[in-house]
Structures are given as C-alpha cells and as structure tokens.
Amino acid sequence: MRIVGRLVAALRPGSRRQASMSAAATLPTGQAAPHAVCVPFPTQGHITPMLKLAKILHARGFRVTFVNTEYNHRRLVRSRGAAAVAGLAAFRFATIPDGLPASDANATQDPATISYATKHSCPPHLRRLLAGLDGVTCVVADNLMSFSVDAAREVGVPCALFWTASACGYMGYRNFRLLIDRGIVPLQDQEQLTNGFMDTPVGWAPGMSKHTRLKDMPTFLRTTDPDDVLMNFQLQEVERSEHASAVVINTLDELERPALDAMRSIIPAVYTVGPLASVAERVVDRSLQAVSCSLWREDQSCLQWLDATKPRPRSVVYVNFGSITVMSGQELAEFAWGLAGSGHRFLWIVRPDVVKGGGGASSAEAAALPPGFLEATEGRGLVASWCDQEAVLRHEAVGLFLTHSGWNSTLESLCAGVPMLCWPFFAEQQTNCRYKCVEWGVAMEVGDNVRREAVEARIREAMGGDKGKDMARRAAEWREAAAGSAARSLANLDRLINDVLLSPAPLLPGGSLKMA
Numbered sequence: 001m002r003i004v005g006r007l008v009a010a011l012r013p014g015s016r017r018q019a020s021m022s023a024a025a026t027l028p029t030g031q032a033a034p035h036a037v038c039v040p041f042p043t044q045g046h047i048t049p050m051l052k053l054a055k056i057l058h059a060r061g062f063r064v065t066f067v068n069t070e071y072n073h074r075r076l077v078r079s080r081g082a083a084a085v086a087g088l089a090a091f092r093f094a095t096i097p098d099g100l101p102a103s104d105a106n107a108t109q110d111p112a113t114i115s116y117a118t119k120h121s122c123p124p125h126l127r128r129l130l131a132g133l134d135g136v137t138c139v140v141a142d143n144l145m146s147f148s149v150d151a152a153r154e155v156g157v158p159c160a161l162f163w164t165a166s167a168c169g170y171m172g173y174r175n176f177r178l179l180i181d182r183g184i185v186p187l188q189d190q191e192q193l194t195n196g197f198m199d200t201p202v203g204w205a206p207g208m209s210k211h212t213r214l215k216d217m218p219t220f221l222r223t224t225d226p227d228d229v230l231m232n233f234q235l236q237e238v239e240r241s242e243h244a245s246a247v248v249i250n251t252l253d254e255l256e257r258p259a260l261d262a263m264r265s266i267i268p269a270v271y272t273v274g275p276l277a278s279v280a281e282r283v284v285d286r287s288l289q290a291v292s293c294s295l296w297r298e299d300q301s302c303l304q305w306l307d308a309t310k311p312r313p314r315s316v317v318y319v320n321f322g323s324i325t326v327m328s329g330q331e332l333a334e335f336a337w338g339l340a341g342s343g344h345r346f347l348w349i350v351r352p353d354v355v356k357g358g359g360g361a362s363s364a365e366a367a368a369l370p371p372g373f374l375e376a377t378e379g380r381g382l383v384a385s386w387c388d389q390e391a392v393l394r395h396e397a398v399g400l401f402l403t404h405s406g407w408n409s410t411l412e413s414l415c416a417g418v419p420m421l422c423w424p425f426f427a428e429q430q431t432n433c434r435y436k437c438v439e440w441g442v443a444m445e446v447g448d449n450v451r452r453e454a455v456e457a458r459i460r461e462a463m464g465g466d467k468g469k470d471m472a473r474r475a476a477e478w479r480e481a482a483a484g485s486a487a488r489s490l491a492n493l494d495r496l497i498n499d500v501l502l503s504p505a506p507l508l509p510g511g512s513l514k515m516a
Contacts, residue, residue, distance in 0.1 A: 143240075252489065402423070
C-alpha cells in the first residue's frame, strides 16, 4: 500500500470555490477542511462516476483522497502519464492492492475474479490506509466495496455508499433474494436459457416495471450454481447497503421514481445526485475538470474528425460497447457489415481487448475487423480505440448511439438527447435496456443473435424512420428533464453533506458504533 500524489495545499481563504460554498453545504468554520476518502470499485464504469462525485465534494470544500487499486494506478499512468496522479490542491490519489497477482496488462480484469478479490483482500489494506491518513471526516465508497462501512466504523466516521448504476438495476439485484426464495433461481438447467423460461413475467417484483421479464433482470441470476460468485456477491453487496450511513445514486427522480420509492422503503437515507455530469459542470473548477481517471488513452482524433468532416446535424452513428463488453470475432463482423450496409457515417470505438481471446490487440484492424471493411467504408467512418464519450455525445453531428446500455453511457446519452440502439452484455445492462425501450421510449434493441441485416435495418429505422423520430423526440424531452434536475441534485448533495458526511458516526449505548 502506498500513497501516490501529494496534497499541495489546503483550500486558500477567499478562493472562488470557498465563496461558492457560502450558500451551499454548511462546513465548520475555523477548522481544517473536512476530508473525504473516495473508494471506487476498480473498473472504469465505476471509477468514472466516483471521480465526478469526488470533484463535486472538492468543489464543496472537502479535501479528497481518491483510492485506486495498484493495478489501475499503473494503467492510469500508462494512459495519461504520471501527472494524472500528481494531484491538485486538496485532491490527492492513494492506492491499495487488489489481492490479485501483479500484472501490467492493459485490460479490464475478469468481473468475477476482481469481485471476489476485492471483497476478501482489500479490507485490511483500506483500514490501514484510513488509519494513516490525516483528519478523515467521512468515507464515500462504491456500494460494491461495502467493506468500507466496517473500515469507516473503526475510525469513527460515517460511510456513504455510492450506487453507480441505475435504481432499477439496484432493485433487480435486491429481488434476487425473492427469486431464490420462490425457487425461480438458480435455474434448474441450462435449457431454461433457451426454452422460453426467461420470458417469464416478474413485474410483481417490488420496484420493477410491470413489463419486466426474467430475461430483463440482471444477468447474474442466469446460473444453475447456488454458489455462483457474481450472483451472491451482487446480492450481498446490495443487502449490505442498509448498514451504510446513506446511499447515494447517480440518477434523477423523474426517470426512476418507482424504483427509487422501493429503495427508500428499504433504505431511508437515499440521495439522488444525478446526472453527475450536469452537476459537475455547475460547480467544479476548470483546473479540476482536467483531472481524469480514464484507463485507456483517449483518441483526440474523434472530435477532430467530427468537426473536420462537417456532417449534417444528427447524421453520425456513434458505436461504443463500453469498457468490459467482449464479443466473438463473428459478432464484431456482423456489427461491422451492418454499419457498412446502413450507408450512414459512423464513429466506432473498438477497444483492443473487445474480442474474446484477442490477446489485447494493439490496433482496430488487429482486433478482428473483417477484411475489406475499412476499404468499404472509407471516407464515411472512423475507428478509434477510446474517446471522450461525453464530448462525442454532445457533438451536434451525433444522432444515434449503439451501446451496451451501461448506466454511465445511458445517462450521458440522455443528457445529450441522443436516442440509442441497445446490445446489452451483462449485469444490469439488460434491465437498463428494457427500461429505455419500453418505459422511457428512447431506444430499440438489436437482439441477442447479432445479424448484419438486423443491425442495418435498426440503424436505418432509428436514423430516419417513424420509430426513430419518436425516439429522438423522447430523448430531447429527457435531455431537458436531466438539465432541469441539476439544481435539485446539487441541493440533495448539500443535504447529504450536512446530514451525513459532516455528522459523527452514530453510537449505540456502551460506545459501539451503530450498524443497522
């Protein structure tokens, strides 16, 4: 375990950031700035929103220590250079080991392996880190790092858990217990995955839409093993959220009210603070906006290409399956030729490790793009390895997002008013997809069995058909709702600061800390 980066200085009196706090959260006067330790789950999709939340806390007057794993720290240095972890005023980085063998690979770690490792290996390292830091006021940890509640208890500070996914996804996981008790999961045999059983309605489950089917629930229930690592890990982690001082979630009430109501019936202290990108734009200083935890080097040519080609507004298809999704070479080829056949301009992010067994290829071509594809689409497409997705989605040229339906991507697309085509990969992405298509009216599904004809047809319909026009209209409405929620979310965050993060951890008679 080692601290990386250095606290340069405390917040200077009279700074613009301190002035902006006077009408916000009430921080102690005449005392050192409160100190928040932020602990993300070690994958890109969890690090990104935690960094936004950490920046907002910094803008609200907190000193921040942001805790990455050593493996991700090395990836961050490779992608962005040592300056990325040098820290700024009152914002520094620390590392803890993840418990896995040392590796310099530049790829996302296996979800089941990293989930098991963090749960069993990280707790003592986090406890030692907290004990060695100066003036820790609170811990804000990913809900999948719920051992942080115990670590915070040991140093006598509150711990808020940050659920970085959707509220409907949270309730999907919470309902695993109900499905287990009813004998629905684990599955009796693998045939249930293909014989129609997954179409079983489960809209009776608390907090879920009446249109929900078993196949729309988080995918970790698709197992015949009662001891399945991911099914049990996710269930235990969401159930542990009841022991936290509060649960913070990156969503807006208008979007997920029924699921949020169900969450609040279980956890009284739930704070909606999303979309975090919109909140951060209001309060985070420009100097800190440049701090990034992107584990891949972003290709700046993406925005340059969108600018230079001067396409018509909303005429480009943006394709990105996120930081974890993998597919077969055949599936990649079907997407490629579907894009080619659609006739539309496109920007496609192809991670070096997106193809199963690809070995971390160093170029898009090596990542199994089919022979002849680049030649067939020359002049109307760009393939890159990673990008600043928020900036791409905000670009006026982008009219459609072909996505894996991760929550960060979903919110970023809604904030930009961009409709979506969905090809969910795993976890609660299937749940997000169902809600986008049926509840929110902003998306269509590609389908599990990828075929180029279907990809082409879906793109054409989404970019110019009646369904596509309706999706674009609904997406624009949600963009306005997201923009309007920023002030309310900031107020919620200030309540979180005053009511939870600046409050001492509650004690039971006899001096033991309360664990509900």
